Amino acid sequence: xxxxxxxxxxxxxxxxxxxxxxxNIIHKDIENILLCKKAENKQFNQVIKLIEQKVCxxxxxxVTDKLAKGDLGDLYFEENKIAINxxxxxxxxELRSVDNLELNESHITNSYKQVVITSNxxxxxxxxxxxxxxxxxxxxxxxxxxxxxxxxxxxxxxxxKSNEIxxxxxxxxxxxxxxxxxxxxxxxxVSVTHKSLNLIAKEYIQSKLYDKDVSNLDIYIFTEDExxxxxxxxxxxxxxxxxxxxxxxxxxxxxxxxxxxxxxFKQVVNNDxxxxxxxxxxxxxxxxxxxxxxxxxxxxxxxxxxWGARGTDSIGRSIKLSxxxxxxxxxxxxxxxxxxxxxxxxxxxxxxxxxxxNSSRPQYVSTVGEICKQYASENECxxxxxxxxxxNGILVDDLVRFRPFTxxxxxxxxxxxxxxxxxxxxxxxxxxxxxHLDKFVMxxxxxxxxxxxLKHFEIPKSVGDFERMLIFSHYSYDILGCGDLxxxxxxxxTGSFVLRRPYTSLLLRLLTRLLSLSETDGNVFLQxxxxxxxxxxxxxxxxxxxxxxxxxxxxxxxxxxxLLVGIDGNVKEKLSEIFKSARINLHSN
Numbered sequence: 001x002x003x004x005x006x007x008x009x010x011x012x013x014x015x016x017x018x019x020x021x022x023x024n025i026i027h028k029d030i031e032n033i034l035l036c037k038k039a040e041n042k043q044f045n046q047v048i049k050l051i052e053q054k055v056c057x058x059x060x061x062x063v064t065d066k067l068a069k070g071d072l073g074d075l076y077f078e079e080n081k082i083a084i085n086x087x088x089x090x091x092x093x094e095l096r097s098v099d100n101l102e103l104n105e106s107h108i109t110n111s112y113k114q115v116v117i118t119s120n121x122x123x124x125x126x127x128x129x130x131x132x133x134x135x136x137x138x139x140x141x142x143x144x145x146x147x148x149x150x151x152x153x154x155x156x157x158x159x160x161k162s163n164e165i166x167x168x169x170x171x172x173x174x175x176x177x178x179x180x181x182x183x184x185x186x187x188x189x190v191s192v193t194h195k196s197l198n199l200i201a202k203e204y205i206q207s208k209l210y211d212k213d214v215s216n217l218d219i220y221i222f223t224e225d226e227x228x229x230x231x232x233x234x235x236x237x238x239x240x241x242x243x244x245x246x247x248x249x250x251x252x253x254x255x256x257x258x259x260x261x262x263x264x265f266k267q268v269v270n271n272d273x274x275x276x277x278x279x280x281x282x283x284x285x286x287x288x289x290x291x292x293x294x295x296x297x298x299x300x301x302x303x304x305x306x307w308g309a310r311g312t313d314s315i316g317r318s319i320k321l322s323x324x325x326x327x328x329x330x331x332x333x334x335x336x337x338x339x340x341x342x343x344x345x346x347x348x349x350x351x352x353x354x355x356x357x358n359s360s361r362p363q364y365v366s367t368v369g370e371i372c373k374q375y376a377s378e379n380e381c382x383x384x385x386x387x388x389x390x391x392n393g394i395l396v397d398d399l400v401r402f403r404p405f406t407x408x409x410x411x412x413x414x415x416x417x418x419x420x421x422x423x424x425x426x427x428x429x430x431x432x433x434x435x436h437l438d439k440f441v442m443x444x445x446x447x448x449x450x451x452x453x454l455k456h457f458e459i460p461k462s463v464g465d466f467e468r469m470l471i472f473s474h475y476s477y478d479i480l481g482c483g484d485l486x487x488x489x490x491x492x493x494t495g496s497f498v499l500r501r502p503y504t505s506l507l508l509r510l511l512t513r514l515l516s517l518s519e520t521d522g523n524v525f526l527q528x529x530x531x532x533x534x535x536x537x538x539x540x541x542x543x544x545x546x547x548x549x550x551x552x553x554x555x556x557x558x559x560x561x562x563l564l565v566g567i568d569g570n571v572k573e574k575l576s577e578i579f580k581s582a583r584i585n586l587h588s589n
């Protein structure tokens with residue numbers, strides 16, 4: 001453990017000693033300062049030892065020599081060197097530029113009929129079962145073990161004014177009415193924390209919408225049960241397809257489903273469908289502001305000729321802009337300007353944790369340079385890699401052609417992981433990329449109506465950021481085998497999670513994070529961190545993630561091959577019944 005001793009001693013001398021003095025932290029020995037060990041917390045000791053073993057393998061002799069000379073340089077977060085200025089922001093545009101742009105003349109012409117809107121609903125048990133009023137609540141098993149964890153699931157008994165389902169869908173219908181009398185297709189995936197909630201999910205959602213005005217929406221709801229019916233109907237013997245195409249589990253699974261379901265929907269339900277576009281239910285189309293600032297309403301942006309355009313990237317590769325993405329503005333900022341970044345400009349002064357990992361800096365630069373980019377002409381376009389969970393879509397034919405997906409082991413940033421599966425995949429001489437729609441913005445209302453409920457999830461949610469460091473790095477370097485290419489391609493934001501020494505960065509971030517937390521918050525953090533990171537490391541070591549990727553890639557290939565051949569008439573009829581069953585009927589429709 002000489003490498004660790006050298007690292008810890010240098011870390012203490014350079015940073016921790018001053019931090020401890022400034023914050024009046026009292027410790028008697030260096031081991032407690034560095035590891036925040038508690039004799040009774042054996043599980044924490046075990047996960048620290050597990051991480052330390054990985055760190056020893058990552059620190060090369062060259063780095064060890066530098067540490068011995070008092071140099072921590074190679075272990076600092078390299079993206080902290082990015083300046084927050086026009087030069088850095090313009091560099092993003094240059095890296096993302098599309099040359100020789102050929103606009104898509106077969107673009108979407110009627111977005112109300114050709115685009116399926118998708119979104120995800122996260123449900124959990126009621127907080128107060130006894131006082132929860134619901135016809136079928138006896139089907140809920142309050143004693144069953146939780147199977148899935150989400151950042152901010154909706155408790156069934158949450159007040160209507162804080163219910164994302166009601167908020168998102170009523171506002172979507174209202175915004176559509178400002179443009180058209182058309183009915184827009186909507187597919188909702190429903191992810192639940194406890195299995196029994198699948199039994200009541202559709203009924204619950206329908207009850208919440210029954211007396212609400214969603215008359216411009218044609219809504220289909222898919223729980224894990226409906227997904228199982230679909231996959232078994234397609235191929236009752238394909239167990240891997242059944243475990244791949246679904247909506248429960250980690251975020252990567254439902255995110256991929258909401259894209260993959262659309263070409264099947266096209267074949268079985270509505271052949272006019274050309275594209276799918278995902279939104280989050282705490283996001284709203286700010287129609288008045290959009291029309292005033294851009295001259296277009298929201299759905300008019302889907303008819304952009306840039307969506308589906310072709311060109312060459314900054315290093316000369318032929319690309320197809322099969323995906324499209326817009327931006328976000330916070331509800332609190334929209335009165336000032338429509339194109340304000342939805343993340344705050346970070347301070348120049350770094351806290352101790354940010355010395356070793358600081359995603360806020362590259363995120364801000366990327367948001368301004370990529371998401372908030374405004375074009376000088378109609379023939380200008382950039383590629384988007386920094387994509388948020390909502391506000392992005394894909395053309396159906398290209399989805400079947402390129403077959404991107406996010407593996408189901410992605411816990412967070414599933415949106416930014418989607419393109420990675422095909423980032424180095426050439427099909428018919430071109431690569432799939434995502435176009436930036438500069439005039440398309442959605443208003444983000446999360447803090448406006450869910451702020452109190454979200455606070456409860458903030459610390460456990462932050463553990464997902466630690467998982468992301470390991471997942472993105474392992475996926476890029478070990479599974480896809482092109483980590484350096486991905487890190488360079490996705491510079492600066494998403495690429496900052498692709499780490500050459502992920503376990504070293506994880507350890508240094510963990511130690512400095514724990515010193516910054518109160519004892520209460522530290523315990524809450526560790527309760528989530530210990531089991532999740534231990535499981536993740538073990539799964540990486542045992543090739544679980546690699547095997548999952550291979551299994552799911554093969555399953556999606558078989559699925560899309562079926563769609564290319566065409567669904568058999570008898571099977572198509574059975575699938576049609578499943579879609580009809582998934583559709584909800586409201587008296588307001």
